[in-house]
Amino acid sequence: MDSTSKTSFGTLSKAFNKILRLRSSSTISGDVALHKPNFSENPDELSGDHQNDIEVLAANLFAGVSAVKAAYAQLQLGHAPYDLQVIHSADRAVVIQLKRLSELKQGFLNRAQLKQSSSRAQAQVQEQRNLLKTYKMITAKLEYELRSKESEISSLQSELRVSEKQCRALEARLRPGRTLAALDDLHLSGLNPAHFLTLLRSTVKSIRSFVKIMVREMKSAGWDLSAAAGVIQPYLRGQRNSNHNIFAFQSYVSRIMFSNFQRQDFGLGGPVRDRHSFFAEFTELKFFKQKKCFERKSQFGKFCRGKYLGLVHPKMEASFFGNIEQRKLLSSGQGSPETDFFEGFAEMARRVWLLHCLFFSFKEEDKGVIFQAGRGSRFSDLYMESVAEDEEESEQGGVDRRPEVGFTVSPGLESAER
Template identity: 30%
Template sequence: MDHEPPRTSTNSSMSIFPFSGLCKRRSVAVSASAKELPNPNNHSSGSEAVNGSDDNRDSKVYPQPFDKPQITHHPKCSEEAMPKLFDAITALKYAYVQLQQAHLPYIPKKIKLADEVMVSVLQALSDLEETYRSQSSLSLEIQQHEDLLAQLQSKLRIKDLEMRRLRCEKEKLDAENAALEKVVKQKLLPKKHFYLNQEMSPALFLNVFELAAKSIHEFAKPLISLMKASGWDLDLAVRSLYNSVTFAERSHKKYAFEAYLSQVMLSPAPLEDERFSVDQFDGVMNSQDPFDYLIADPDSQFGRFCRSRFALAVPSKMEDSFFGNLDQRSFVLSGRHPRTPFYQAFVAMARWAWALQVMANSFVPKAEMFYAKNGQEFTKEYMEDVVGGLVSNREMKPVVGFTVTPGFRIASTIVPCRVYSYKTKSSTNNLRLDFVV
């Protein structure tokens, strides 16, 4: 009686470990008489060979037991792959037994059929192996990418920590800068000095005069820097202002530009209808930023003052050389105030110049402004040297080169003008002051 091959699953879709060595050749134990091939002329023997008894087959066929393969689970092994692998191995065992049984007795049809089954099962295992190899290669590539991803994530965490540290430092610096800016603004704008209920005294005027001179000095710095960057010949510009003055040091030429700004900002502008009343004084001087007041009221007294004096202080040729256009000028002359760093710096200077003239007009009688003439002998009562350290002697007398900031006379009180002086052997002894009405 022939044994039917067991029904097994040969579906193979993936592999999880190599299958080399699973199908080793097995020896088949037979009796001595069975080793002789049947004689085709001997019908009886042929009949016995074909119709061999079940007992004879049972006693002569000894399939060797299969060794259980060692299975190593791959880290990427899935639950669906293992049953397919075990089914394929089981089918291989039964196909091998069926192939052995087909040889005793020798039945060609059964041998062919068993051989086809054996080949089919081996092909299924081969497909599983190929799938495993492909998946192993893909798993290795995935693992490499995962390792790279882990490295990048680690670097990202380090960068994130660095960004947090820098952000904390930035916040700390911003807080410190805000505190410093507050201190600077408080120093530049001592609010308690400018309430209208405080009397406009010569002492208060002197305080404003010093702040105005300082603001002109501060604005001259970016103006000179822009002139240098724009290719201006500073020596030629100074000679066009004060050709006869001898400067003790090259750095002293900056006072010529300060003098130019003082004349523009403090002298009465020609053909200009300006009013310097105290109506808006409190609002302008108590604003944390004078530019905020301009935005709130662009056509105020202070706003008109800024527009007219900007056009005089920064001529169109100069502005065009600085910025390559006249956009700021057009914006200002149209009645508006551009929020640019340069114009904001100008407004900071203009506030003190405007405040000084408002206070000068508030006195009864009005404060008189005066300038010292070039070549006049230096007089301490009416003048203050911007450089300092002048010592007169019989041979060399200090004389006025030019007035940097004009002086004021309030009744019997004199606020000295600030002048640049140099020494010469001859000088004019008569005091000559140009008063501006």
């Protein structure tokens, strides 16, 4: 291709110079024709007709070259996707333009024939039309490539969703209750209290997991767990079984995390939303990792920051980590800490937020009521579950006593369908 282009250009240049020499020799004497004419050093020295002929020829040459360029662009377009008709059309266009360039060469030998050809203005207009045609071809090719890429992206996204679903199913088998795979393919029309109960249990498990991390940090910092539990729940002071301390910490975390749960805006403020909006957010955030959810500039981000700052006192954080850098980072809104402690908190917060979204996805008449029982309330097997049932039976020694609530560890939900 390169060698052919160079040869054609050289031939055209030689022919152009030869034509000029022939035209000059026909209008001057033989003695003067022996000297080399000067055509390009000063165009103003050329006669008006001669200069006009050159300008017309140049304009037609540029128009012809732009037409060939447009045909070449059309030829490329015909290869991706392959279109034989487009290729043949481009081939014919190239042949036509090459013939036209040849006619221009021959026409320059005959001044009368050149004057019958297109004027300089017409040639320039044709050149712009050819350039426009070239750009249209390039645009069409780019649009095709864009559609191809979009199709590829859509296919890869579909494969990713299938892979993620398979991963969640495997994780659910390995760690039952730790994933939300049971809520996959959930639709608003099929929503029922059983789905909420499934998510509630999963949320409670995430709270317990975070509390275990928090207790581990307390032990590392040298805390007196019994004293700390007694501050949260005075009921536990003087209790011999230290295993109940963790329930006090769970009640503390649950109380903070579920505060304002019954309010549509979770106490954050914001516009009134309908059940479709809540379910759409539930469906979207369900597949997000906790860190990615937190980085979103949304109500959920405000929820996480507010709950963390309310749950983890500055003195507590300083005792755990020797500083309050996590608190400062969250308060600044510039990012989120990359620690096991915060990751556990973020996952817990995500599930509480998802539970809130699902709660307000129900119709008003189907929506349940979240509640907690106060100390001394009668224990109900229908609505409550004892976290220390085995210990209570051993302490009572078989005596038939009416069980009472010591304190609420996790909130309950009274379903509308009861």
